[in-house]
Amino acid sequence: RMPRQIDLASGQFTAGVLHEHTTTVGMLTGLFADQAAWQALPAGTPLYTVAILPAPQQEGELLSGVTHLYPGRVGREFYMTRGHFHQRREQAEYYFGLRGRGLLLLQQAGQCVLEPLFPGSVHYIPPFTAHRLINPGSGTLSALAVWPATAGHDYQALQAQGFGVRIMADGDGWQAEVQHA
């Protein structure tokens, strides 16, 4: 039988799809530092699209999905995914960079680590580690993720404090701004 396929250059699944969901500016209340800049953007502005291959929601199953994070900023802050812990905190994940250049932000026990994401980069996200993609580049950032089907997403846990760093525009580049509680 034919396997599923992915176009490695674009990160698009060419067969076997799936479920697709786009997250827009209006869905991410309170996520970005600059509230006024967030309000000023049309609520329907797409931030990222996730395409997921189906798998049964059972112990031992794996989900696989590609995130396409578009380029742009809310004020000085670059577009990013909402970011989450897995509901099952002990469940890990792999990310693989496919297209564009960006950052993977990992946070465990309050400690932040930034890994550059680029075509061919391989990222292990350990258990108990919150994760978020950030796109400080000028093109779409695409990354393939593989995670346990039972992992689930806990967005709530990060709602109050958020992540410890924000990635802000700095001239032609970016800088990590440490957040103070």
Ligand code: F6R
């Ligand atoms: C799955 C995973 C990714 C993200 C996706 C969108 O465990 O880490 O598929 O779900 O990059 O980010 P969130 O879910 O944080 O909006």
Ligand code: ZN
């Ligand atoms: Zn995840």
